[in-house]
Amino acid sequence: MRGEWWKNGLQLNLRIEPIGLALAVIYAFACWGARQVSLDQFYLPAGIRVAAVLLCPPRLWPYLILGEYAYFAQLRYPMVDKYGKAWVIFASAFLMPIVALIVHLHRKMIAATTNVWLISVAASSAVAISLLNRSFSQFLWPTPPDNAFVATVARYAVGDFIGILTVAPLALLWVRRRSESDWAAGFLKPTGMALGLMMLLGVSAAFLPADSATARTSLQVLMALPAIALTCILGWRGAAIAVPVLNLIIGLTTPKPYPSSFDPHAFTTQLIMAITGVALLVLGSRITYYYHHYKIRDDGEKNAIKLARNSHVASEMGLRERALDLRKIGDGMDISLNEVVNWLKLQGHHEIAGGLLHTAVVHSRQFRAQTSMVYPTALDHLGLYVALQAGGVREAWELTHRVTRPRLEGDPCQLSIGLQLAAYRAMTDAVTLLLETESGQIQVRARCGRFGRYRGIVVTVALLDAAYALSETTMSMAVERLAGRALAYGGVVQCRRNRVRMVLLEMPRTDPHDAAHSSPVEYVKTTDRGSSQALT
Structure with a gap:
């Protein structure tokens, strides 16, 4: 019980x-x-x-x-x-x-x-x-x-x-x-240098004569400098290594004739080092804390950019399939009309056949131009510049009588298909925006090349009259419409006076069809001198 x-x-x-x-x-x-x-x-x-x-x-x-x-x-x-x-x-x-x-x-x-x-x-x-x-x-x-x-x-x-x-x-x-998988990266070199310098200072202080207490204390205090540097580089892990080594060197080099002996000079130094150790541990913890949050935010931004880029590429691939289907439909219509024209000619209706053939050719060209506006298939094989000069965009711009001949420099084929498509859409959207909201002639310029470790393209869509500035409404609409594509490729959209300037960047790679790369915006914020000087 x-x-x-x-x-x-x-x-x-x-x-x-x-x-x-x-x-x-x-x-x-x-x-x-x-x-x-x-x-x-x-x-x-x-x-x-x-x-x-x-x-x-x-x-x-x-x-x-x-x-x-x-x-x-x-x-x-x-x-x-x-x-x-x-x-x-x-x-x-x-x-x-x-x-x-x-x-x-x-x-x-x-x-x-x-x-x-x-x-x-x-x-x-x-x-x-x-x-x-x-x-x-x-x-x-x-x-x-x-x-x-x-x-x-x-x-x-x-x-x-x-x-x-x-x-x-x-x-x-x-x-x-x-706790963190990447903390060991770049760990050995700064740690070895800091610990080596601390040991050198500590050994030098230990071998000083007994009457050089001030010099010994000064050298021991100087050991805090590499400890501070290691903390700033590695965060709390740097402090967790530097503070013990700092205390250990001072403790082991303190004269100890018997276990309960007391050295007032070393004790003063140890008090200073104890306060320094506390400060370093707190500093290292805060550095690690903010670095951790920065890394989370940075990874989130990179993932968001990657998702946006993949979304743009996926939508372009959908438009590509639609354009190919429309081209097949156009080819079928051309074949059917040619058969009808040939039949009319056999029946002796040459005038009707000629008129129908002329109308069919005009409409077929217009249909193909509109199809290329859906997706520039020429871009896949011949690059961005050919797509701009041989597609429906060129005819549409010529019909407005306001867009001058584009000035295109560099080799766009060195860029990925995704970046070329983003530049194509951004350029056409910018021209359309200026045609709708501004008056006067429009000049389009583009330059491909390298900027530091990155490849990219600078696009400038500007009013030909430099004395005429864009309105605030146009600038605001340009940023709203174009920033998404630019940011997806680590770029930026800038509106200055009479022009809209866009920069798109990516890391160079061997596979030109790979669009999953990111680029820092800082590389493109340092230059605002037009497309002719932005990339080299």
Whole structure:
């Protein structure tokens, strides 16, 4: 019965994992080794403690407690006669649980994008552990220490905080090594240069004479410069590497005649470096945060441009199929009319046949011109310029008596079919717009070529009278109608005085039918001198 547990007793299932025991042993040896190179003002076991909690899942935390208790057992057992069993037991049993609790309370912040929570964990752990250690010494030692309580806690807290900032960022870097797939790109070169410069400055400071404290401090402070540079380049990951190395070099080069020794000059430098480390971690987190959001927005813009470009190409392919169908219909009509004309001639109706043939030729030419307006099939094989000069667009422009002969330069066949189609539509739309809203003669110019790493085309549709400026309505309508195609190819639409200027760009490639490339608008905003100078 459930109510008779007090008679039957309780059954506890204790499962011991071999990996946990191995972890406890490794943790105990890590703390022992870290203590050998530590000072009270540079206490690495505090960093090992926080790093272990960050690296291990909560189910393994009890083994970390076991490992720390084993470490303290071999360290403090010889001190039983001097400080008492109560201090050895209680002062060794509560430090790891307190740190585990602090990390557990920060679990919601740990899931955040920025890593400022690490500073909160480091500060909270350093203060809490220092308070516990000093309180246990005050109340459990047979003879309490006579030094000031607050000053001792502050000194120990700074040493623990520096130790945590030396080890914990590296653990965080390891935990989040797979959080972003492209973070390793360009990682080794700046990291190697920054760490090499920091080590050079640190070693130079260590070999200075003992009476050169000012020069040593200056060299140690200068180590912050490559750390700042690495943080600016790599964000929080740069800070997670630079700050530990910065603290480690200063800590290892600090004179230590005995473990509890204190060097006031090195301590001042370490205070400065601790503040610098905090600033670098915060700066790196913010850099990474804004870079992450910028990357998301940039990827969204690229995807939107790619979708717009693919949409334009798909619509053009639909128009191409329609134009081919219309051409087949026109060919069928021509064949039928020729048969009728031939039959009339056989019947002796030569005048009627001649008139019908003349009418058929005129209408057939007009039908084919309108078909080419639906889709310029000549562009697929002969390029943009031939499509402009031999298609229905040329006849339509000539009928207006307002469009002069286009000035076309460069080789459009070096561009993709998608970009040529976009330029064709943009050019015809711009001419149509100026014909509808403005008066006077219109000049069309186009130039294909290279601009930096990109290939592209500059199209200018302008009023022949340079003294006559486009109206605000025309400029607004030009941007609304033409910007979509230009932006889909990394270009821009500009309205200046008497002209509308459009630039479309793409990366050069081996397959001219591939239209899925993007180009930065910055390349086309630097030049506004007409089509003859925009591309070379």
